[in-house]
Amino acid sequence: MTIKAILFDTFGTVVDWRGSLIAELGDWGAARGLAADWAGLVDDWRAAYGPSMDRVRRGDLPWTKLDDLHRASLDTLLPRFGLDALDEAARGHLTLAWHRLRPWPDSVPGLTRLKRRFIIGPLSNGNVALLLNMAKSAGLPWDMICAAELFHHYKPDPETYLGAASLLGLEPAEVMMAAAHNGDLAAARRCGLRTAFFPRPTEYGPRQVRDYAADSDWDVVASDIMDLATQLGC
Amino acid sequence: MTIKAILFDTFGTVVDWRGSLIAELGDWGAARGLAADWAGLVDDWRAAYGPSMDRVRRGDLPWTKLDDLHRASLDTLLPRFGLDALDEAARGHLTLAWHRLRPWPDSVPGLTRLKRRFIIGPLSNGNVALLLNMAKSAGLPWDMICAAELFHHYKPDPETYLGAASLLGLEPAEVMMAAAHNGDLAAARRCGLRTAFFPRPTEYGPRQVRDYAADSDWDVVASDIMDLATQLGC
Numbered sequence: 001m002t003i004k005a006i007l008f009d010t011f012g013t014v015v016d017w018r019g020s021l022i023a024e025l026g027d028w029g030a031a032r033g034l035a036a037d038w039a040g041l042v043d044d045w046r047a048a049y050g051p052s053m054d055r056v057r058r059g060d061l062p063w064t065k066l067d068d069l070h071r072a073s074l075d076t077l078l079p080r081f082g083l084d085a086l087d088e089a090a091r092g093h094l095t096l097a098w099h100r101l102r103p104w105p106d107s108v109p110g111l112t113r114l115k116r117r118f119i120i121g122p123l124s125n126g127n128v129a130l131l132l133n134m135a136k137s138a139g140l141p142w143d144m145i146c147a148a149e150l151f152h153h154y155k156p157d158p159e160t161y162l163g164a165a166s167l168l169g170l171e172p173a174e175v176m177m178a179a180a181h182n183g184d185l186a187a188a189r190r191c192g193l194r195t196a197f198f199p200r201p202t203e204y205g206p207r208q209v210r211d212y213a214a215d216s217d218w219d220v221v222a223s224d225i226m227d228l229a230t231q232l233g234c
Numbered sequence: 235m236t237i238k239a240i241l242f243d244t245f246g247t248v249v250d251w252r253g254s255l256i257a258e259l260g261d262w263g264a265a266r267g268l269a270a271d272w273a274g275l276v277d278d279w280r281a282a283y284g285p286s287m288d289r290v291r292r293g294d295l296p297w298t299k300l301d302d303l304h305r306a307s308l309d310t311l312l313p314r315f316g317l318d319a320l321d322e323a324a325r326g327h328l329t330l331a332w333h334r335l336r337p338w339p340d341s342v343p344g345l346t347r348l349k350r351r352f353i354i355g356p357l358s359n360g361n362v363a364l365l366l367n368m369a370k371s372a373g374l375p376w377d378m379i380c381a382a383e384l385f386h387h388y389k390p391d392p393e394t395y396l397g398a399a400s401l402l403g404l405e406p407a408e409v410m411m412a413a414a415h416n417g418d419l420a421a422a423r424r425c426g427l428r429t430a431f432f433p434r435p436t437e438y439g440p441r442q443v444r445d446y447a448a449d450s451d452w453d454v455v456a457s458d459i460m461d462l463a464t465q466l467g468c
Contacts, residue, residue: 129403132378144366144379169363
């Protein structure tokens, strides 16, 4: 196994989207005297993520970057949470909260170790600006930003995994996909990439129903990114 | 002037392609007892760069990444330097010397200062793998890799400058192009980007004929990347 690059799923795998968004939206609301079920809004916002990308995957929508899908989903959800009075500036600000997600505690130290020996980057459905701003604010030491936006296809479409290997100038088997989601790894393996799993059992809070453990014989199964670095000899 | 990202031309601006290639090819030849006019080969190789991209810009060639243009130019040149006996492995190895170019002395410390306040990346005609491998070997602390390859257009086509701003989620005026080449900056300015010039008067060795100084009122004119960082308050 000669791995030259490791690409990471990002939402849930590297950053805690749920905890970060509930904290940011809660603080934002408190500063404005706005009470709302922020956790419910965050959970429903994330629940709209898959279906919104499905519209692009099926061709019902032309290529649309995730910032714009996030904003459209937010606009749909706000009335249900009594927040339909939020103005344009507020909606734009909240949508960009996805650019400010916080890393899990092992992410920055683990990636820093892996970066010494491997090319590291995200391979995420987030758009480039989202991933780049997240890296700057969270201190993620990526070597490059690889995003679905570059291929105009959302994961798990094969164009994303194969397109990433091509940009890196590597064979698929020289690239490892790392994710806390078995489905992402299954799609990467079908494209010939190597695979690494570690669980994030609190990612979805009370709505978590899967991905507590590896459900296949992935090339590496670790407890977190620090353990992945150890297992890869970094 | 609110600059959020600074994109750098790379060949000549950040790395010394001529000195690096002459040293690497000379060492490689010496280790094999091969004598040749290595400096002449390097200068002619670089002279083939513009015309090879012109074939893509005019549509005579479909999109072709720079690694492949470099290889085709090398194949054309080797017989003129008495090196037509070089085998496939040697040709592949020499082509990848462009991935191992060395930075000018001010590049890494200057970029490290700029990175604290700005998003920094290359905006180069080099392909992603070339720029990424160069960054890893030279220690260039880019936040992201922006390459002509992402847009299937070579600079100075406007698709490159505008495509980069779009990926960054920024207005063109929030992006600064930094280059040791006045022509690159003129094209960036026509697209609405901010501009920074610093000279690299030894870039082309005895063949240098231009770009000894700024030939327009660029937003910043500096002596090198350290001075650029100082002028931008980093």
